[in-house]
Amino acid sequence: MSKNKKTVIILLIIAALIAIIPIFALPGAEFGGSDDAGSQVVQEISPDYEPWATPVLENAIGGELPGEIESLLFCIQTGIGVGIIAFFIGRFYERKKLGKTNEEL
Numbered sequence: 001m002s003k004n005k006k007t008v009i010i011l012l013i014i015a016a017l018i019a020i021i022p023i024f025a026l027p028g029a030e031f032g033g034s035d036d037a038g039s040q041v042v043q044e045i046s047p048d049y050e051p052w053a054t055p056v057l058e059n060a061i062g063g064e065l066p067g068e069i070e071s072l073l074f075c076i077q078t079g080i081g082v083g084i085i086a087f088f089i090g091r092f093y094e095r096k097k098l099g100k101t102n103e104e105l
Contacts, residue, residue, distance in 0.1 A: 022029075042049055057065055065073075
């Protein structure tokens with residue numbers, strides 16, 4: 001097995017452990033979103049706090065977005081981010097590859 005394959009396998013195992021260990025190490029823990037946690041802390045500190053802004057889409061449709069739409073928008077955002085990162089990684093890889101072929105000539 002090549003050195004790169006070993007490195008990739010080790011990194012994948014570490015990533016899996018980082019994702020799995022907290023689930024078993026913290027039994028009964030609730031993994032909630034940061035938006036909810038922040039709202040709860042604000043309510044505890046100042047119960048009569050009134051937000052001074054509302055989300056643009058909530059104003060446009062007259063209420064909160066359904067959970068499925070929020071998930072869809074999050075997935076689209078994630079896909080765009082991954083596409084941009086993959087594009088630049090590909091560019092750097094090709095630049096490195098072309099640099100090696102030019103040096104060989």
